[in-house]
Amino acid sequence: MKPAADSAPRRGAEIVDKAQHPLREMVVIFLANRAAMVASIVLSIVVLAAIFGPMLHPVDPFEMVWAPFTPPGQDGFVLGTDYLGRDMLAALLNGGRVSLTIGLVAALMSVFIGISFGALAGFYRGLVEEVLMRITEFFQVLPTLLFSMVIVALFGASLEVVTIAIGVVSWTAVARITRAEFLRIRELEYVTASRAAGASNVTLMTRVILPNALPPIIVQAALMVGSAILFEAGLAFLGLSDPNVVSWGQIIGSNRPYILDAGFTVTIPGLAIFVTVLSISLIGDGLNDALNPKLRAR
Amino acid sequence: MTNSPSTAPLLDVRNLSVQFTTRGGTVTVLDDISFTLERGERISFVGESGCGKSMTALALMGLLPAMGRVSGGQVLFKGEDLTTASPARLRRLRGNEISMIFQEPMTSLNPVFTIGQQISEVLRLHRGVDNAEARDRSVELLQAVRIPDAAARVDDYPHQLSGGQRQRVMIAIALACEPEILIADEPTTALDVTVQAEIFALLRDLGAKLDTAIILITHDMGAVAQMSERMLVMYAGRRVEEGQVANVIKAPAHPYTRGLIACVPHITSDVGALVDTLPEIDGIVPPITRFGRDECLFAPRCAKAADECWSAKPQQSDIAGHSSHSVSCWHPFGTEGSR
Amino acid sequence: MSDKLALDVQNLSVSFPMRGRGADGRRRALLAVDNVNFSIARGKTLGIVGESGSGKTTAAMALARLVPKLAGNITIDGIDFGTLDNEALRQARQRIQIIFQDPYSSLNPRLRAGEIVREPLVYAGETSRAEQDRIIDELFEAVGLRPEQKALFPHQFSGGQRQRIGIARALSTRPSLIICDEPVSALDVAVQAQILNLLKSLQGQFGLTYLFISHDLGVVQHMCDDIAVMYMGQFMEYADRKSFFAAPRHPYSQALLDAVPTIDIGAQPAGGKLVDGEIPDLTLPQTGCRFASRCPHARDVCNGGVPQLQDWPGSTGHRLACHLTGTFATS
Numbered sequence: 001m002k003p004a005a006d007s008a009p010r011r012g013a014e015i016v017d018k019a020q021h022p023l024r025e026m027v028v029i030f031l032a033n034r035a036a037m038v039a040s041i042v043l044s045i046v047v048l049a050a051i052f053g054p055m056l057h058p059v060d061p062f063e064m065v066w067a068p069f070t071p072p073g074q075d076g077f078v079l080g081t082d083y084l085g086r087d088m089l090a091a092l093l094n095g096g097r098v099s100l101t102i103g104l105v106a107a108l109m110s111v112f113i114g115i116s117f118g119a120l121a122g123f124y125r126g127l128v129e130e131v132l133m134r135i136t137e138f139f140q141v142l143p144t145l146l147f148s149m150v151i152v153a154l155f156g157a158s159l160e161v162v163t164i165a166i167g168v169v170s171w172t173a174v175a176r177i178t179r180a181e182f183l184r185i186r187e188l189e190y191v192t193a194s195r196a197a198g199a200s201n202v203t204l205m206t207r208v209i210l211p212n213a214l215p216p217i218i219v220q221a222a223l224m225v226g227s228a229i230l231f232e233a234g235l236a237f238l239g240l241s242d243p244n245v246v247s248w249g250q251i252i253g254s255n256r257p258y259i260l261d262a263g264f265t266v267t268i269p270g271l272a273i274f275v276t277v278l279s280i281s282l283i284g285d286g287l288n289d290a291l292n293p294k295l296r297a298r
Numbered sequence: 299m300t301n302s303p304s305t306a307p308l309l310d311v312r313n314l315s316v317q318f319t320t321r322g323g324t325v326t327v328l329d330d331i332s333f334t335l336e337r338g339e340r341i342s343f344v345g346e347s348g349c350g351k352s353m354t355a356l357a358l359m360g361l362l363p364a365m366g367r368v369s370g371g372q373v374l375f376k377g378e379d380l381t382t383a384s385p386a387r388l389r390r391l392r393g394n395e396i397s398m399i400f401q402e403p404m405t406s407l408n409p410v411f412t413i414g415q416q417i418s419e420v421l422r423l424h425r426g427v428d429n430a431e432a433r434d435r436s437v438e439l440l441q442a443v444r445i446p447d448a449a450a451r452v453d454d455y456p457h458q459l460s461g462g463q464r465q466r467v468m469i470a471i472a473l474a475c476e477p478e479i480l481i482a483d484e485p486t487t488a489l490d491v492t493v494q495a496e497i498f499a500l501l502r503d504l505g506a507k508l509d510t511a512i513i514l515i516t517h518d519m520g521a522v523a524q525m526s527e528r529m530l531v532m533y534a535g536r537r538v539e540e541g542q543v544a545n546v547i548k549a550p551a552h553p554y555t556r557g558l559i560a561c562v563p564h565i566t567s568d569v570g571a572l573v574d575t576l577p578e579i580d581g582i583v584p585p586i587t588r589f590g591r592d593e594c595l596f597a598p599r600c601a602k603a604a605d606e607c608w609s610a611k612p613q614q615s616d617i618a619g620h621s622s623h624s625v626s627c628w629h630p631f632g633t634e635g636s637r
Numbered sequence: 638m639s640d641k642l643a644l645d646v647q648n649l650s651v652s653f654p655m656r657g658r659g660a661d662g663r664r665r666a667l668l669a670v671d672n673v674n675f676s677i678a679r680g681k682t683l684g685i686v687g688e689s690g691s692g693k694t695t696a697a698m699a700l701a702r703l704v705p706k707l708a709g710n711i712t713i714d715g716i717d718f719g720t721l722d723n724e725a726l727r728q729a730r731q732r733i734q735i736i737f738q739d740p741y742s743s744l745n746p747r748l749r750a751g752e753i754v755r756e757p758l759v760y761a762g763e764t765s766r767a768e769q770d771r772i773i774d775e776l777f778e779a780v781g782l783r784p785e786q787k788a789l790f791p792h793q794f795s796g797g798q799r800q801r802i803g804i805a806r807a808l809s810t811r812p813s814l815i816i817c818d819e820p821v822s823a824l825d826v827a828v829q830a831q832i833l834n835l836l837k838s839l840q841g842q843f844g845l846t847y848l849f850i851s852h853d854l855g856v857v858q859h860m861c862d863d864i865a866v867m868y869m870g871q872f873m874e875y876a877d878r879k880s881f882f883a884a885p886r887h888p889y890s891q892a893l894l895d896a897v898p899t900i901d902i903g904a905q906p907a908g909g910k911l912v913d914g915e916i917p918d919l920t921l922p923q924t925g926c927r928f929a930s931r932c933p934h935a936r937d938v939c940n941g942g943v944p945q946l947q948d949w950p951g952s953t954g955h956r957l958a959c960h961l962t963g964t965f966a967t968s
Contacts, residue, residue, distance in 0.1 A: 019788040022746055189743035193806070196701055198730040198760030211747045346825035446913060461689075490688035491852065492911055495896035517826060520898030547900050561830035563859035565897060569879045574837065576830040576859065582795050583825075 026215075026290040036286025039279040046276050050100050053093030061091040061246045069262040082251070082265045083258050091246050092272055098247040099273070102163050103229035109167030110228075111174050111221045115210070118178025123186060123205050129179075136175045144169040145234065152240045159242045166231050174220050181213035215291035219284055226280035233273050248273050306377060307334035308478055308511055309358075314371035314381075316350075316357050326590025327353050327366065329535045335479065335511050340502075342514040342522040342543070344558070345532035348583055351515045354532075355481045359398055360388040376478075394424040397472035401484040403464035407456040413440070413467045414452035417474055424475045439470040443500060462493035469500065476508050483515045498525050519559055523547060528622075531555045534584055534595040537614075541623030551617055551625040551632075553600050554579070594628065602629045642712070643813050643846035644700070645676040649709030651692070651699045655920060665920045669695045671870040672708075674946075677814070677863075682840070682847040684861030686854060686893070690916075692870040693850050697816045700848075701733050702726060714813040731761040731810035738819040740799035744791040751777075751787030754805045761810050776805040779842065780835060797828035804835065808843065817849045821856060833859060854897055858882055866890045869919060869927040875946055876955035886949055886965065887957045888932045926960060934961060 030036055059065065064085040072080040072088070079088035121132040148165035155161045185191060186209060194208045229248075235241045236249030237256070248269040255265035316328035328350045335341060343351035356362050358373055360380060373380040375396070380388065392398075400406045408416060417439055418432035427435065433452065440448035443466040456464055465485060472480055482501065486494035502525065505512045514525050522529050522543060529546055531539040531554065539552040550556040557579035566572065581599040588595065597607040606628050615630070617623040651670040659665045670692045677683045687693040698704040700711050702718065711719035713732050721729050734757065737743035744753055751773050758769045777784055780801040791799055800820065807815050817836065821829040833856065839845060851857050857864060864881045866874040866889060874887040885891050892911045914930030917923060925940035926932070932939065938960045946956040950966040959965070 019749065020790060020793055022790055022792060189737045189739055190745045192703060193735065193737060193743055193803075194745070194756060194760075196703060196730060196733075196735050197757035197806070197810075198727045199756075200727060200760075203760075208745060212745070346827060491854075492688065492892060492896045495898070498898070518898065519900050523900045524898040558826060559900065562826050563833070563855040564900065565855050565858055565882065565894065567883055569858070569882050572859065575834050578830045578834060579827040582797060582828070 030286050030290040033286040033289060035282045036289075039282035039286070042275060043279040043283065046096065046272075046279070047100065049093060050096035054090070054097065057090060057093060059087045059090035061086060061094045063087075069258070069265070071262075072264055072268070079268055080262075080264055082255055083262070088251075088265065088268060091251050092248070092269060095246040095248045095251055095269065096272065098159070098245050099229050099232060099249070100276070102159065102166070102232045102247070103225045106163045106166035106170065106228040106232070107221055107224040109164065110171035110224055111217065113167070114171035114174025115178050115217065117171070117175040118180075119182055119205055119210060119213075121175070122179040122182025123201070123209070132175075133179070136172050139169065140172040142169060144231070148231070148235060149238075149240055152235065157240055157242050159245060162232060162235060162241050165235075166228050170224060170228065170231070174217060174224070177216050177220055178213060181216060182209055185209045185212050216288075219288045219291060222280060222284040222287055226277040226284070229273065229277055229280075306374075308337050308339075308376065309335035310372075310374040311354075311358070312372045312374065314354070314357060314373060315369045316353060316362065316366055317369040318363075318366045320365060322587070325586050326369075327535055327586070328357065329590050330371070331532075331537050332371075333530055333537070333540065335513065337478070338505070338509040338511055339528065340505065340512045340514065340526045341528040341530060342516060342526040343530050343532055344516060344519065344522055346517055346558075346583060348534075348586065349532040350535040351532050352483050353535075355398065355483055355513065355515055358481065359392055359396060360385070361392075361398075390424070393420045393472070393477075394475045395477050396479045396481070397475075397477040398481040398483065399465070399468045399472050399485050401487050403461050403468055403488065406468055407464055409456050412453050412455055413459070417452075417467070417471050420471055420474050435474070436470075439474055440467070442473075442504065443467070443470045444496075445470075461489050462497065465489060465493075465497055466500065469497075469504070473504055473508060473510065477510055479511045479513065480505065481513045481515070484517070485514075486521070487516075487518075494521075501525065519547065519562060531558070535589045536595065536611075537626060538596070539623075539625045539627075541617070541620060545617075545620045545623045549620075549631070551623070551630040552596075552627050553602055553629075553631070554596050556631060604629065641678050642676050643679045643681075643714055644848065645710075645712040646700055647674050647710040647712075649673050649696060649699060649711070650707040651695050651704060652707040659920060667919050668707075668923075669870050669919065670699060671923070673865075673867075673870075673872055675865055675872070675875070677846050677848060679813075679846050680840070680844050681862045682849050682860055684849040684851060684857040684864045685867055686851060686857050686864060687867035688852055688893075690869065691867040693867045694818055696867070697735075697818060697848060697850050701735060701816060702730075728761070731757060732813045733816065734807035734810065734812040734814075735816045735818060736800075736803050736807045736820045739823050740796045740803065741823075743803055744799055746791050749788050749790055750782070750794070750802050753791070753802055754787075754809055757806060757810045772809060773805075776808055779808070779839060780805045781831075795828075796824050797831060800824060800828075800832050801835065804832075804839070808839065808845070811843070814846050814848060817847055817851075819851055820849075822851070822853065829856070836860065854894060866893070869917065871927060871943075872946055872958060873928065874955075874957045876949075876957075880952060880955045886955065886962075887959055888934055889928050892931075926958075934965075936961070 065087050066075060066077065066081050066085050068081055068083050068085040070077050070081040072078060074080065077087060077089065079092060082088055082091065117132050117136055121129040147169050151165040152161055191204060191208055194204060199208060232241060232247060233249030233252070236247045237253035239253055241247060241250055251269040252266050259266045311331060311333050314328060314331045315326065318325045318327050331354055343354060345351050357368060358380065360383070368381045407413070414433060414436045417436040418429070421427050421432045421435055437448050437452050440452055445451055445463060445466055459467065486497050489497065498521065501512060514521065516522060526543050528541065529543050530537055531552065533554050539546060539550065539555045546555060547559060550559055557577065560577040561579060563576060579599055584595055584598070592611050593609060594607040594612050597603040600607065612626045612628050614624050614626045617625060649670055650668065650672050652666045652668050655665040655667055657665050673696060675683060685693045685696065695704060699706045706719070709719060716729065718729060754773050754776060755769050758764050758772065764772070773787065774784055777787060782798065782801055794802065820836070821832050824832060837860065840847065849857065849860050858878065861878055863877050865872050866887060868889050874881070874885065874890045885894055895910070910933055911931045912933055916930065917927050923943055925942060926944050929935045929939040944958040944960050946958045947962060949955045949957060949962065
């Protein structure tokens, strides 16, 4: 059927669509990934529980409220009590806050450090790149757990120190990815076009190249939240985290001697870590499918 | 397009249609393509990007991407229908009786093997020769494609060769088993024009010597004129015009063919005769989702479009007075040049 | 130096450092552009034609100060562009803009079309936002795009449309010179015609000056007022369009023209075949004509010194770099 005269494509112009930000298609692909969708829902529940849980269940996790080792479901304690008779549910909810916060902040720190190193190295090349990459390699080969233990031993075990300790040892992957993306993108013509138009180096790095380099960095950042949570759990398990706060790792660590008598005190926080980190990994995978390699072609 | 009653054509493609299954649905990439190819004949598929010319070649070779499939028609190679052939049978044919060379010589050759090894590979696979004989044959082939100092260069790696030389190696690999058909998909688009001229000369000479039919896929009318005897013009997955190159270029019947020839600035020594503005074809190629509809897909861009062009797919008609020149258009130009 | 010249380049050379050291112990370097001179009058188009490795794009990038030059003076609209640095250079960049070859990688995929065209204006910093909006609207119309398309992203446009956006971007700061680096080579032929027509009409409308880089002689013939043929970093022939295409004099030019496949099926080649020869190593100093190894007319004299551009006898302005110019002219 012949279309109306003014809707036929004219020279140069086409029937105009609505603007589609390049992210839109990525969201569509992500949402189509069922595992990622389920994981997102699960993670949302975990986060909501961590935020609102302690308010809805205002029990002090350090207070001894009942007999020790009460099994879950008994005497009104949904998750039972631990070896000191403290409420496991309260511990889990408060611990969730701490673990998630540390995971997020440490990951953000790592991303910030990593992007800085990678961007400068990939953009300037030459001596700058050599120096920065050697530093990166130094941190890369460090045994991360030992190094963070050293930091905690030196500066004391507080929330801030632990977060920084984790952030400072985990950034190398982000740096490498950022550098690789910068190396690739700086050769593309639109970067030359911006330079020819008068963009300064800082503008090129931050406003032209970096936004286009983000997709693989985002994926890595998401995965790093998961690994930061595990890392903190490990430190707490070893008794190296802040003793004044409850975290999932700390629950496991303090209940460890009783694992055979009252396994639930260890399994429950363990499951919490497992579910959270798994969800984050699946979301990271979903992000990876959505963000790459479609963007490679652009 | 007529074949004598006693000899069937080497390749007889009948009503070939190919569909792609994408996230958004099914799209018709090739719509009812038919043509024949005789022994030693040289034809061209011409069109712009997305018209389906490369896809036709891939369909012939059974190399459609995973999301594509032949949805109709037959590809009769020496009487055998390749669309129903087993993967094993197709593998025996490829590189052996039907070969293909591609546009990017930089990426078509494996960088970690020498060129001698890559030529030998196809000889060992299809002809079962041993290493020593394969190597001798490789040197002969390199000489045949006019690589200087072939005996020394047979152990070179692809990165040690120039683009033109790599393309010659591709030709050597493709012709090693003396195939009946060579498909060349934009073989010179990535090469300099002087190199292009040499490659075309090489293809013509070798094709004649080995009696190999050549299907040249290109967007360049000049290349068609230099390389082929017959041509097939494609648009939006359909065949719009077909005929002897001399006839089609002198008197194109389809408005698209006419536009395609006119819009390219042709070099002339009489600069005074040049026009300031090149003739244009309005608009752009339709999106792939519109392919396969029962209407003329060129109508939105055609100055001669009328009601019947919007309501039915044009049928093929022969041009009177020109043997084997046919066009799919409701209002083709006459052979005198204008209507 | 006339002030009617939009661009004047003198003695431009570009050298790329390579790995390793040469026989003389010095760091090896590839001389990609060797002492070229050219100029373009305002409103005119100069075409630089060459094959891959000729140095034509390098020369253009060097004069745009995107690639460091070894030597040479670059004057744009009377301003010594070649010696500017830092902030002064950044500011001056608005005078020389580029239209790139690949419509798929020359636009920032994360910016809307309108913002892409706005970018040079932002960096120049001389116009208010409202003024920029007005300029963008004017340019969109001039290049044949609809105003609603300003909000769309590059991937929503076809190749030809993206090239139009690139053209609008190049025009935004009203540059004195626009470098067109193979602007239609990556486009389908029907779209090529549209874009070439657009470039020409814009030139007339805005009085633009083009440096047109291409390997396609047909396009160059259509677009350019003057033509320079470049081979291995040097100009082999430099002439106005009429004179060049009526009778190209340099053997390389003849070979190029001869090699272009023509639809004129009965046409006879012009006799410009190339000899199979080794191309010279540009990391070494050249002692003779670079084209000698492939030239069908090469003689001993061709290896004695680098030929300079000289006028073809009897003409003004048609120059070629060939030791045999005198011989050809009299035969």
